[in-house]
Amino acid sequence: xxxxxxxxxxxxxxxxxxxxxxxxxxxxxxxxxxxxxxxxxxxxxxxxxxxxxxxxxxxxxxxxxxxxxxxxxxxxxxxxxxxxxxxxxxxxxxxxxxxxxxxxxxx
Amino acid sequence: xxxxxxxxxxxxxxxxxxxxxxxxxxxxxxxxxxxxxxxxxxxxxxxxxxxxxxxxxxxxxxxxxxxxxxxxxxxxxxxxxxxxxxxxxxxxxxxxxxxxxxxxxxxxxxxxxxxxxxxxxxxxxxxxxxxxxxxxxxxxxxxxxxxxxxxxxx
Numbered sequence: 001x002x003x004x005x006x007x008x009x010x011x012x013x014x015x016x017x018x019x020x021x022x023x024x025x026x027x028x029x030x031x032x033x034x035x036x037x038x039x040x041x042x043x044x045x046x047x048x049x050x051x052x053x054x055x056x057x058x059x060x061x062x063x064x065x066x067x068x069x070x071x072x073x074x075x076x077x078x079x080x081x082x083x084x085x086x087x088x089x090x091x092x093x094x095x096x097x098x099x100x101x102x103x104x105x106x107x
Numbered sequence: 108x109x110x111x112x113x114x115x116x117x118x119x120x121x122x123x124x125x126x127x128x129x130x131x132x133x134x135x136x137x138x139x140x141x142x143x144x145x146x147x148x149x150x151x152x153x154x155x156x157x158x159x160x161x162x163x164x165x166x167x168x169x170x171x172x173x174x175x176x177x178x179x180x181x182x183x184x185x186x187x188x189x190x191x192x193x194x195x196x197x198x199x200x201x202x203x204x205x206x207x208x209x210x211x212x213x214x215x216x217x218x219x220x221x222x223x224x225x226x227x228x229x230x231x232x233x234x235x236x237x238x239x240x241x242x243x244x245x246x247x248x249x250x251x252x253x254x255x256x257x258x259x260x261x
Binding site for chain 1: 171172173176196199200201203204205206207208209210212213214215217218219220221222223224254
């Protein structure tokens with residue numbers, strides 16, 4: 001399954017600045033609490049974890065539950081203290097795994 | 108003509124009857140499941156009111172996507188920071204909504220996302236600080252169109 005991720009990280013920041021990061025990934029987040037047209041439960045299929053790393057160090061991570069809306073959208077913050085790469089990883093049911101990167105230049 | 112049912116009256120009565128019949132839901136939440144989920148997540152820690160601001164719209168038209176922001180008053184320094192935020196609901200089939208872990212360089216103890224709400228209910232956000240104390244905020248949300256439980260239409 002292919003998933004499209006949108007990431008918004010500022011291209012540049014001043015050293016020590018707190019930057020806002022927004023991420024969105026396309027995923028239906030099937031709750032596992034709904035019945036399909038055949039009357040059977042639709043099995044759960046959600047993203048369970050999202051992790052943001054900054055030059056290999058974890059700055060932010062979440063555990064998602066079925067109560068997260070489809071196409072999980074998360075806004076969070078990080079201290080920009082060096083030029084480097086943010087790595088974002090989403091993992092979920094049925095072997096779902098997507099990794100994206102974004103670079104930032106710190107002056 | 109003293110007593111007649113107009114078309115309008117009939118429609119109103121019909122609407123009330125339908126609304127009443129639709130109330131029992133499958134997989135409804137068990138009372139107290141929120142408290143149980145909180146204890147399972149944070150253990151026996153005492154939860155105090157304050158420091159946390161849970162921002163949710165008071166009236167939600169569509170429970171499938173409700174914007175939620177949790178902000179915690181904290182300097183977010185190496186020794187005095189928010190380690191985690193957990194959000195719980197009262198009436199969804201599962202009491203957990205989201206758990207967030209902040210690293211030492213998170214900068215600001217704030218997170219925003221979109222959640223699903225199955226019913227008019229209370230939402231509680233609990234922040235766990237680096238010194239082990241827990242702080243919380245609770246909001247009431249009125250939901251007109253519920254999420255999660257609606258079945259696919261044939």
